Amino acid sequence: MNPKVADKIATTVLYIVSGIIIIILASLLGYILFQGLPHISWHFLTSPAQSFEAGGGIGIQLFNSFYLLLLAMLISTPISLGAGIYLSEYAKKNWLTDVIRTSIEILSSLPSVVVGLFGFLIFVLQFKFGFSILSGALALTVFNLPLLTRNVEDSLRGVEYEQREAGLALGLSRWETVLHVVIPEALPGIITGMILGAGRVFGEAAALIYTAGQSAPALDFTDWNPANIASPLNPFRPAETLAVHIWKINSEGIQPDAVAVSAGASAVLVLAVLLFNLGARYFGNRLFKKMTAS
Amino acid sequence: MDPIREAMLKKSRSAKLEQRGKLISLLCISLIVIVVVAIFFFVASKGLATFFQNKINLWSFLSKSVWNPSIKDAHGNPEVGALPMIVGSFGVTFLSAIIATPFAVGAGIFMTEISRKWGQKILQPVIELLVGIPSVVYGFIGLSVIVPFIRHIFGGTGFGILAGTFVLFVMILPTVTSMTVDALKAVPRHYREASLALGATRWQTTYRVVLRAAIPGILTGIVFGMARAFGEALAVQMVIGNAALLPKNLVSPASTLTSVLTSGIGNTVMGSLDNNALWSLALLLLLMSLAFNLLIRWIGKKGELNK
Numbered sequence: 001m002n003p004k005v006a007d008k009i010a011t012t013v014l015y016i017v018s019g020i021i022i023i024i025l026a027s028l029l030g031y032i033l034f035q036g037l038p039h040i041s042w043h044f045l046t047s048p049a050q051s052f053e054a055g056g057g058i059g060i061q062l063f064n065s066f067y068l069l070l071l072a073m074l075i076s077t078p079i080s081l082g083a084g085i086y087l088s089e090y091a092k093k094n095w096l097t098d099v100i101r102t103s104i105e106i107l108s109s110l111p112s113v114v115v116g117l118f119g120f121l122i123f124v125l126q127f128k129f130g131f132s133i134l135s136g137a138l139a140l141t142v143f144n145l146p147l148l149t150r151n152v153e154d155s156l157r158g159v160e161y162e163q164r165e166a167g168l169a170l171g172l173s174r175w176e177t178v179l180h181v182v183i184p185e186a187l188p189g190i191i192t193g194m195i196l197g198a199g200r201v202f203g204e205a206a207a208l209i210y211t212a213g214q215s216a217p218a219l220d221f222t223d224w225n226p227a228n229i230a231s232p233l234n235p236f237r238p239a240e241t242l243a244v245h246i247w248k249i250n251s252e253g254i255q256p257d258a259v260a261v262s263a264g265a266s267a268v269l270v271l272a273v274l275l276f277n278l279g280a281r282y283f284g285n286r287l288f289k290k291m292t293a294s
Numbered sequence: 295m296d297p298i299r300e301a302m303l304k305k306s307r308s309a310k311l312e313q314r315g316k317l318i319s320l321l322c323i324s325l326i327v328i329v330v331v332a333i334f335f336f337v338a339s340k341g342l343a344t345f346f347q348n349k350i351n352l353w354s355f356l357s358k359s360v361w362n363p364s365i366k367d368a369h370g371n372p373e374v375g376a377l378p379m380i381v382g383s384f385g386v387t388f389l390s391a392i393i394a395t396p397f398a399v400g401a402g403i404f405m406t407e408i409s410r411k412w413g414q415k416i417l418q419p420v421i422e423l424l425v426g427i428p429s430v431v432y433g434f435i436g437l438s439v440i441v442p443f444i445r446h447i448f449g450g451t452g453f454g455i456l457a458g459t460f461v462l463f464v465m466i467l468p469t470v471t472s473m474t475v476d477a478l479k480a481v482p483r484h485y486r487e488a489s490l491a492l493g494a495t496r497w498q499t500t501y502r503v504v505l506r507a508a509i510p511g512i513l514t515g516i517v518f519g520m521a522r523a524f525g526e527a528l529a530v531q532m533v534i535g536n537a538a539l540l541p542k543n544l545v546s547p548a549s550t551l552t553s554v555l556t557s558g559i560g561n562t563v564m565g566s567l568d569n570n571a572l573w574s575l576a577l578l579l580l581l582m583s584l585a586f587n588l589l590i591r592w593i594g595k596k597g598e599l600n601k
Contacts (some may be wrong), residue, residue: 009496017400025420054556082322103330111525113552117576118333175315203428237506243310246430247528266431273426
């Protein structure tokens with residue numbers, strides 16, 4: 001074949017392939033939004049779910065998702081910061097660091113269902129937390145830690161070495177240099193990574209089915225004492241999240257309006273994740289502008 | 295002792311801070327390592343119980359095709375053959391990777407070689423959005439669009455390996471594409487220039503030079519995608535039909551390791567054979583993810599040598 005003709009054909013094929021990918025995404029988003037958005041109302045977002053009748057909402061699941069996300073991020077942020085600092089500032093090039101890096105790699109490639117089963121075994125049964133928000137948050141921490149750690153490490157490594165030298169030359173210890181010089185400069189990257197991680201955690205379900213549980217007991221939104229069982233803040237109550245709810249009603253639900261509810265819930269979930277992604281970019285850029293001269 | 299000498303010999307505030315800081319960060323990193331070791335230890339101890347406590351033969355576990363741990367067969371042995379799940383898992387993984395690879399490589403070439411501008415403006419955000427969509431949403435769409443579609447065309451229930459393959463194809467496409475793009479971008483510019491200077495067309499340059507140089511990176515991306523497909527649980531569980539039978543064709547209900555785990559663990563009693571057998575499946579899943587990891591490392595090493 002004439003090379004020029006082959007070039008034309010190949011280019012056309014590549015245009016078609018790229019077009020198909022865009023059509024797939026467009027139809028995915030279109031389907032979710034067109035099916036889901038009409039079903040979203042204030043009533044849908046705030047009322048509790050129904051097991052047997054139509055007209056249930058996702059109020060409790062939505063709250064659970066956000067609360068679980070908050071707890072998981074509260075636990076995993078400091079740990080990933082510490083681990084990231086160790087890897088970028090203290091780790092020497094030796095077998096120990098190799099072992100650490102390998103285990104982070106392995107942890108990040110573990111299927112989330114295995115993480116969920118591990119959480120079930122350790123947090124739910126061994127530590128006797130039961131199916132609870134706390135078990136779920138710890139499982140999500142395990143799931144999220146390797147990616148957050150890698151993000152912190154990369155952000156810290158992006159900071160020029162001169163900055164550290166300047167800090168050290170002023171007589172600061174390495175730890176103080178990291179805390180007061182390196183981290184502030186790396187903050188935009190770290191925060192962007194944290195928000196993206198939050199989006200991933202928000203949609204995660206497989207790690208939660210056997211840790212945070214599949215039931216959403218009624219909550220009393222006037223009672224904010226964490227020790228009471230009906231209080232929304234109680235970390236020891238079972239908490240079905242939005243993502244788990246979608247899975248549950250589709251695989252074992254018997255509500256007559258299961259399709260409508262899951263379409264609505266999917267739309268909410270996708271919109272939330274989109275907001276997280278856009279928010280990550282927006283905050284990252286703003287912070288970067290605010291903290292640097294550019 | 296002389297107070298000045300004493301002050302000189304004592305550790306400064308900064309030195310103490312430094313020590314404390316280093317200790318804190320070391321504790322954080324050891325926590326991660328401990329978690330990894332613990333995962334392996336606990337899953338292995340549960341998963342191996344099937345073979346040591348319940349005396350199930352490892353080979354029959356892997357090769358028999360009847361999964362019914364609570365019922366005993368004619369010889370009084372419980373029926374724990376994991377072959378249907380293993381076939382199901384590998385089936386959806388390979389099929390989805392085979393479909394996703396040409397799309398991913400095509401999109402990658404489009405984004406790096408043909409139109410960087412459109413690639414950056416349209417395809418890049420499209421792929422980032424696809425990564426962000428939660429897996430249950432993919433499962434729901436599979437259930438409400440793909441399964442009825444397959445039922446309409448091929449008959450039957452519509453649940454099965456084909457539905458799982460389609461769902462996984464969309465799920466792993468962004469992973470493979472973005473890694474392919476990285477691999478293509480890493481090919482030095484002068485490779486392309488040299489080839490173009492010899493009079494090669496853009497496609498000849500891409501096909502004969504750039505793709506060859508980027509192969510280790512692209513392979514890594516494919517294996518990453520396969521690892522993700524192998525471990526994906528809920529989206530697959532929703533569309534595959536969950537029948538622990540050896541799949542006869544692509545549109546008969548089947549099951550994967552992950553689908554049996556998600557639907558089974560809650561319905562069995564801890565410590566019973568049913569439960570242990572499920573943990574063995576989890577162990578198998580863990581080992582496979584380790585194998586994918588090793589494969590990626592191996593490809594990376596091979597790729598380095600060639601340079």
